[in-house]
Amino acid sequence: MSTPAHTHHTLHADDTRHARPVVELTGVTKEYPGGVQALRGVDLTVLDGELLGIVGPSGSGKSTLLHIVGTLDRPSAGRVAIAGHDVAALSDRALSALRSRHVGFVFQSFHLVPGISARANVAEGLLYSGLSRAERGRRAAAALERVGLGDRMEHRPHELSGGQKQRVAIARAVAGEPDLLLADEPTGALDSASGRSVMELLHELNREGATIAVITHDQEIAASLPRSVRIRDGEIVSDARHPRPGPHPGALPRNHGEPS
Numbered sequence: 663m664s665t666p667a668h669t670h671h672t673l674h675a676d677d678t679r680h681a682r683p684v685v686e687l688t689g690v691t692k693e694y695p696g697g698v699q700a701l702r703g704v705d706l707t708v709l710d711g712e713l714l715g716i717v718g719p720s721g722s723g724k725s726t727l728l729h730i731v732g733t734l735d736r737p738s739a740g741r742v743a744i745a746g747h748d749v750a751a752l753s754d755r756a757l758s759a760l761r762s763r764h765v766g767f768v769f770q771s772f773h774l775v776p777g778i779s780a781r782a783n784v785a786e787g788l789l790y791s792g793l794s795r796a797e798r799g800r801r802a803a804a805a806l807e808r809v810g811l812g813d814r815m816e817h818r819p820h821e822l823s824g825g826q827k828q829r830v831a832i833a834r835a836v837a838g839e840p841d842l843l844l845a846d847e848p849t850g851a852l853d854s855a856s857g858r859s860v861m862e863l864l865h866e867l868n869r870e871g872a873t874i875a876v877i878t879h880d881q882e883i884a885a886s887l888p889r890s891v892r893i894r895d896g897e898i899v900s901d902a903r904h905p906r907p908g909p910h911p912g913a914l915p916r917n918h919g920e921p922s
């Protein structure tokens with residue numbers, strides 16, 4: 663698998679100039695059968711290394727946007743490019759190959775396979791990676807270590823807490839080192855302490871180089887992210903990069919030098 667080396671860190675307003683775009687949406691609309699205009703002309707660029715929140719009221723089009731960004735769905739009109747590939751030019755088969763190579767998903771309700779271990783769940787996410795079974799198992803174990811679940815590898819989903827299940831889902835999403843991690847309300851089903859620790863994990867993965875977009879209803883979470891995109895009635899109504907990270911709950915110290 664050709665995964666670019668992650669040599670950069672969280673981007674803020676003053677160091678976005680040299681990063682390459684991972685996502686480029688231009689004039690994207692989405693009309694569902696029945697006539698709902700879920701997106702009405704969305705322009706959105708996400709740069710390599712960003713961590714952004716997508717916020718907005720229920721029904722405003724957040725999940726629709728995330729599905730289109732993640733190539734789970736195609737737009738009705740407009741252009742979508744992921745890691746430089748124009749989605750419209752790709753067959754469904756090529757699109758799912760692109761998705762498995764570049765995108766990881768985390769859903770509010772975990773979407774784990776019941777009855778198999780945490781490790782098997784994470785390894786499942788690597789099924790189409792072309793890696794051997796043994797290598798998938800090794801990477802799954804490493805991803806679980808990375809999210810702090812090294813001591814829960816053989817637990818099945820019903821033997822894990824909600825926060826631990828969400829960590830397994832995050833491990834599954836990042837095991838293949840995707841260019842882009844998309845999370846739809848990853849803290850929605852969790853109590854506030856588990857939610858905070860899941861957000862801490864996302865911040866940590868971002869500091870290690872992952873590009874992350876996270877949908878949240880939680881204003882406090884949104885305010886803790888380096889960029890927030892507000893959507894209302896299918897339109898982006900504001901898009902702000904915050905100059906410097908305010909200290910957020912559970913922030914780890916930034917102990918690296920800034921890229922010049």
Ligand SMILES: Nc1ncnc2c1ncn2[C@@H]1O[C@H](COP(=O)(O)OP(=O)(O)OP(=O)(O)O)[C@@H](O)[C@H]1O
Pocket residue numbers: 694695696698699700718719720721722723724725726727
């Ligand atoms: N498969 C579908 N078919 C028809 N209409 C849909 C479909 N999915 C979503 N919609 C409609 O599109 C609009 C946007 O839905 P979406 O799920 O993107 O909202 P959301 O911002 O994620 O809301 P929430 O915060 O409640 O999850 C809504 O009005 C919804 O009813």
Ligand SMILES: [Mg+2]
Pocket residue numbers: 724725726
């Ligand atoms: Mg939604």
